[in-house]
Amino acid sequence: MGKTLAEKIWQEHVVRSAQGEPDLIYIDLHLIHEVTSPQAFDGLRLAGRPVHRPDLTIATEDHNTPTLNIDQPIADPVSKLQVDTLRKNCAEFGVRLHSLGDIDQGIVHVVGPQLGLTQPGMTIVCGDSHTSTHGAFGALAFGIGTSEVEHVLATQTLPLVRPKTMAINVEGILKPGVSSKDIILAIIAKIGTGGGQGYVLEYRGSAIRALSMESRMTVCNMSIEAGARAGLIAPDEKTFEYIKGKPHAPKNWDEAVSYWSTLFTDKDATFDAEININAEELAPFVTWGTNPGQGAPLNSNVPDPSAIADPEARGAAERALVYMDLKAGTPLKNIVIDTVFLGSCTNGRIEDLRVAADVLKGKKISKSLRMLVVPGSARVRLQAESEGLDKVFIDAGAEWRQAGCSMCLGMNPDQLAVGERSASTSNRNFEGRQGKGGRTHLVSPLVAAATAIRGTLSSPADL
Amino acid sequence: MEKFVTHVGTALPLRRSNVDTDQIIPAVYLKRVTRSGFEDGLFAAWRKDPEFILNKEEFKSASILVAGVDFGTGSSREHAVWALQNYGFKVIISSRFADIFRGNSAKGGLLTIIVPQKDVETLWSAVEANPALPITVNLDARTVSFGSTTIAFEIDDYTRWRLMEGLDDIGLTLKSLDSIDKFEKSRPSFKPTTKTLNH
Numbered sequence A: 001m002g003k004t005l006a007e008k009i010w011q012e013h014v015v016r017s018a019q020g021e022p023d024l025i026y027i028d029l030h031l032i033h034e035v036t037s038p039q040a041f042d043g044l045r046l047a048g049r050p051v052h053r054p055d056l057t058i059a060t061e062d063h064n065t066p067t068l069n070i071d072q073p074i075a076d077p078v079s080k081l082q083v084d085t086l087r088k089n090c091a092e093f094g095v096r097l098h099s100l101g102d103i104d105q106g107i108v109h110v111v112g113p114q115l116g117l118t119q120p121g122m123t124i125v126c127g128d129s130h131t132s133t134h135g136a137f138g139a140l141a142f143g144i145g146t147s148e149v150e151h152v153l154a155t156q157t158l159p160l161v162r163p164k165t166m167a168i169n170v171e172g173i174l175k176p177g178v179s180s181k182d183i184i185l186a187i188i189a190k191i192g193t194g195g196g197q198g199y200v201l202e203y204r205g206s207a208i209r210a211l212s213m214e215s216r217m218t219v220c221n222m223s224i225e226a227g228a229r230a231g232l233i234a235p236d237e238k239t240f241e242y243i244k245g246k247p248h249a250p251k252n253w254d255e256a257v258s259y260w261s262t263l264f265t266d267k268d269a270t271f272d273a274e275i276n277i278n279a280e281e282l283a284p285f286v287t288w289g290t291n292p293g294q295g296a297p298l299n300s301n302v303p304d305p306s307a308i309a310d311p312e313a314r315g316a317a318e319r320a321l322v323y324m325d326l327k328a329g330t331p332l333k334n335i336v337i338d339t340v341f342l343g344s345c346t347n348g349r350i351e352d353l354r355v356a357a358d359v360l361k362g363k364k365i366s367k368s369l370r371m372l373v374v375p376g377s378a379r380v381r382l383q384a385e386s387e388g389l390d391k392v393f394i395d396a397g398a399e400w401r402q403a404g405c406s407m408c409l410g411m412n413p414d415q416l417a418v419g420e421r422s423a424s425t426s427n428r429n430f431e432g433r434q435g436k437g438g439r440t441h442l443v444s445p446l447v448a449a450a451t452a453i454r455g456t457l458s459s460p461a462d463l
Numbered sequence B: 001m002e003k004f005v006t007h008v009g010t011a012l013p014l015r016r017s018n019v020d021t022d023q024i025i026p027a028v029y030l031k032r033v034t035r036s037g038f039e040d041g042l043f044a045a046w047r048k049d050p051e052f053i054l055n056k057e058e059f060k061s062a063s064i065l066v067a068g069v070d071f072g073t074g075s076s077r078e079h080a081v082w083a084l085q086n087y088g089f090k091v092i093i094s095s096r097f098a099d100i101f102r103g104n105s106a107k108g109g110l111l112t113i114i115v116p117q118k119d120v121e122t123l124w125s126a127v128e129a130n131p132a133l134p135i136t137v138n139l140d141a142r143t144v145s146f147g148s149t150t151i152a153f154e155i156d157d158y159t160r161w162r163l164m165e166g167l168d169d170i171g172l173t174l175k176s177l178d179s180i181d182k183f184e185k186s187r188p189s190f191k192p193t194t195k196t197l198n199h
């Protein structure tokens, strides 16, 4: 019988397997950042263990880094300590690090692909749940905890239980104004935040193949929001084209491509579960609640919890509406926004900035809100500046910042104030995620830009 | 890691589903570079509310957390496990956990138990009626019992064995260094390294 893509990659990486035990899986690339690594390095030091393969390890500073005045020392002493600890650890253990100010610094999931380190058929891990992003290249990539970070540092392997596989077939042509962010938000609303649990999701179908590499990364990025540790898309010509010429693209290119070309799910393979989505029916999607599964088409209304049959889901919806200060039945388009955040490892790549700039060109953002535009990496920033996108944002009245995670999570100075409401292109709308008491609506870059102009949740079609 | 065989304690009924790791420990508390001292951050936002269950005197010494479905979703932060442990929790019971959280818990010796939602409800009612109710978790027998009720749970043999022996994963894996060596020799040469540029 044929194999799924996930099974093929898995099988290629089994170092050891034994009945009744997890498989020991080899890790091709380990990405590191300042938040989830200090205790892991500490563990190594205590046990007197070296990093087994520093040459398969790379670090960047992203979560704590400020997006203003980056030439000055980090003002928050605790953030500074975490960043300094990473620098010290990388120097001591021989790990390559891209520090704030370095041209290759940026969000860890933007940096890997941009360096060409993310390639098909690899196993990639990082102490960060959005490692699923790299699945867009046909790599088995997933987030791990700090103990696992230490395990990978020490052994370059992980004991893992083989996940189940789920096919998500997205067929048809997207309507104009509908983007990959809307695809994934619609998938999560359909299967729920636990729907993908225990599975690797393989996104398939004509609508997925039609997406650019960066749009595919947006889809895979949010696999974790459906509960899945990893998302996958089979590599194709677009994938190879994207990697070609990148700093770490393989030198023996033809050999690599001929291997990569074997990485697809066989026709006669079976998935443990399968979901079908009709791309033609999708519309711009936004979240109204406090988990990424609580989303709805922008043209609809805030749902009425009393109409939800499942008592758990009903209770969650009721609590979410209280936290979000929303009334059932309110048209989503009437929701007034204070802050628009364009950025993050979900939507902080050059294409995201381009589509948003396209909407904002020659227009002004609403006087009633602020807009932060935060490129995903220093290189994305430079690329955007070379295309004049920074001018478009600044002329429209937005703030143009330095690269990093920024307002995606409240760790650096970019935060929502209590009660403030954002339209954010990031991936999590949890209570307080963007700052204590802040309220988040997840949106696509197109919706973010249109919302910035109108001041209420909007799509470019409303302009 | 401490060995886990049985635990007797009282329980905290957390009637909430989708408790994500940003709620268990908000990001601002993640800046420590040690593994201890995270108890202050546990459910920090919710604890501001004096009515929040963790603030109730009768539940202050609970060591077993009984939560709604999809506990531990979201960020991979292991700090969530440390916060729960630092606070004094030894066992979390829910009808479904997020994968990464469950994995992290097993690494740190925090036992996560999956039981059907109806058993979660039974536990909630029993504990709400009597917060001092002693609850026994027996990993050897794979049961949770209180009063005359016994609930069986499933856990894979390997994780159970590791927890019961208090074994550290890294030490176990390092016994397979030979296999790792051998595997490394067979890796294709086109796989990238972070040290050498290929252009």
Ligand code: SF4
Residues within 6 Å of the ligand: A062, A063, A107, A108, A109, A128, A130, A344, A345, A346, A404, A405, A408, A409, A426, A427
């Ligand atoms: S941008 Fe947000 S989701 Fe992505 S790595 Fe940074 S904090 Fe995590």
